Amino acid sequence: MKSNKTKILLYISLLCIGIVIGIAIRHYYNLPLSVDINIIDVATLVATVFLAVYIPEVLDRNFQEIKDKKDVILKKVEELHFLNRKINILVQSEIQPNTKSILIINNTLDIIENKLQTLKTLVKLGNLKINFSPEINKIETLIREHKVLIFNNNQDISDCNFTDEIKMQEEIIFNHLDHNFCLLIFKIA
Known part of the structure; x- marks a missing residue:
């Protein structure tokens, strides 16, 4: 205003x-x-002034709107990236995880899934002319793999154990997720 x-x-x-x-x-x-007014010259003058003032305003407004949409999407991607890193740190630092860290990991994975759905909705509603679907779908697949790896399809969350093999596989999945998040960030920017 x-x-x-x-x-x-x-x-x-x-x-x-x-x-x-x-x-x-x-x-x-x-x-x-000049005693007489030339209507063509007046029309040309009015059109020139209109184009010189109106067109840059409209273009600036459109560019700002696109930039704002990209900034919102970029913020969500960075949040997802941070949460993924948090899980990686928790898994890599725990040998015999306690119930609290398992619950934190499970909660964080649920938050990531919800934020990923929000990101998909933002991309769809943003109507940007860039296709983010391959990266988002790959991230979604990797997050599912991540969850399956960490919890080994156990119904009992407290029965989880992070062996060296699980840590190594988790690190590989984390690196793939990190790679895809970076690709998505570069594509947005």
């Missing part, structure tokens, strides 16, 4: 400066004026 008031004030001040300069030039310099 403040920027619109600033723009209107700027346009009015430019118009006033133009009128003052026009009066000053007419007053001090006797320039010959």
Whole structure:
């Protein structure tokens, strides 16, 4: 709202400066004026002024809108990336995980799945002309693999154990996820 008031004030001040300069030039310099008005020249002048003012405003507004959409999507991707790193740190640091860390990992994986669905919705509603589907689908598949690897399809969460083999596979999945998150970030930016 403040920027619109600033723009209107700027346009009015430019118009006033133009009128003052026009009066000053007419007053001090006797320039010959045409007696008749050429309608084609007036139409050309109006069209030129319209294009010089309106088109840059519309383009700037459209570019800003696209940038804002990309910023929101980028923020969600960075949140997902951070949560994925948090899981990796928890898995790599635990030899015999306690119930609290298992619950944190399970909760974080659920949050990642929800945020991924939110990201898919934002991409769909954003109507950006870039296709993010391959990266998002790959990330979704890797997250499912991640969850299956960590919990080994156990119904009892407290029965989880992080062996060296699981840690190594988890690190590989994390690296693939990291790679796909980076690709998605570069594609958005």
